[in-house]
Amino acid sequence: MSNHQTLNNSDHAALRVHTGAGAQFGDAAMAALVIPNEFRQVQVHYPIVFRRDNDGGRFNALALLGFENGENLFLEGSEWDAAYRPLSMAIQPFLVGRPVDESHEPTVHIDMDHPRISSDGEGMRLFDEFGRPTPYVEQISAQLGDLHVGYQDSAAFIAALERYELLEPFSFEVTLANGAKNTLVGFHMINEDKLQQLDGDALGALHADGHLMPIFMAVASLSNLSELVERKNRREARG
Numbered sequence: 047m048s049n050h051q052t053l054n055n056s057d058h059a060a061l062r063v064h065t066g067a068g069a070q071f072g073d074a075a076m077a078a079l080v081i082p083n084e085f086r087q088v089q090v091h092y093p094i095v096f097r098r099d100n101d102g103g104r105f106n107a108l109a110l111l112g113f114e115n116g117e118n119l120f121l122e123g124s125e126w127d128a129a130y131r132p133l134s135m136a137i138q139p140f141l142v143g144r145p146v147d148e149s150h151e152p153t154v155h156i157d158m159d160h161p162r163i164s165s166d167g168e169g170m171r172l173f174d175e176f177g178r179p180t181p182y183v184e185q186i187s188a189q190l191g192d193l194h195v196g197y198q199d200s201a202a203f204i205a206a207l208e209r210y211e212l213l214e215p216f217s218f219e220v221t222l223a224n225g226a227k228n229t230l231v232g233f234h235m236i237n238e239d240k241l242q243q244l245d246g247d248a249l250g251a252l253h254a255d256g257h258l259m260p261i262f263m264a265v266a267s268l269s270n271l272s273e274l275v276e277r278k279n280r281r282e283a284r285g
Contacts, residue, residue: 052143052154058172059177061163062164071162073121076118077095078134081107093271094109094263094267097233104204110270113278120277136189141156142193212261213236214235241265
């Protein structure tokens with residue numbers, strides 16, 4: 047369930063939000079939605095894969111955080127063990143409110159039922175004593191703007207991948223040091239062979255539309271699969 051409200055300094059004057067990491071805050075997830083304009087930061091730490099919506103619709107790009115539902119191998123107790131956290135997780139419990147009138151700017155909404163909403167007086171304030179947004183809220187607003195634009199732009203990026211048939215399904219079997227096995231299925235990745243076979247016109251079109259760099263970032267990110275296995279091994283060894 048969710049309870050979305052438009053953020054304002056009247057209803058939410060004293061509201062605080064927990065900004066730390068933790069399973070209790072909803073961080074125990076095996077994947078996070080990412081957008082092409084953050085691929086450069088994402089690929090440093092996480093494999094970037096693709097998966098269709100649950101209803102079989104469009105593809106979404108994901109940062110892979112683990113191999114099982116509810117497993118985030120970057121979550122170490124109350125610490126997030128990576129310098130960059132995907133925007134879709136960093137902005138929680140906030141979201142973009144889409145106005146009924148499209149001529150109006152999107153607004154900042156907050157999910158009052160999200161576990162990051164503080165009920166113990168701890169956490170970051172959203173407004174100061176004069177009702178002005180805190181630097182934290184200003185940062186969140188900027189991130190939401192980036193995310194909103196990125197989601198809109200990602201439709202064209204995914205369409206380009208499908209147009210050149212660059213997405214292929216893959217399975218990844220993980221054999222751990224203790225002999226246990228995990229199999230990753232249901233995801234797609236960019237087919238590097240097909241990418242290399244594209245002619246100059248296709249590559250030029252992808253570059254002109256701003257898609258080529260994110261494609262290269264997504265391909266490069268797959269080297270992080272081996273590091274993800276190592277993280278899994280270390281966690282299993284700790285019990």
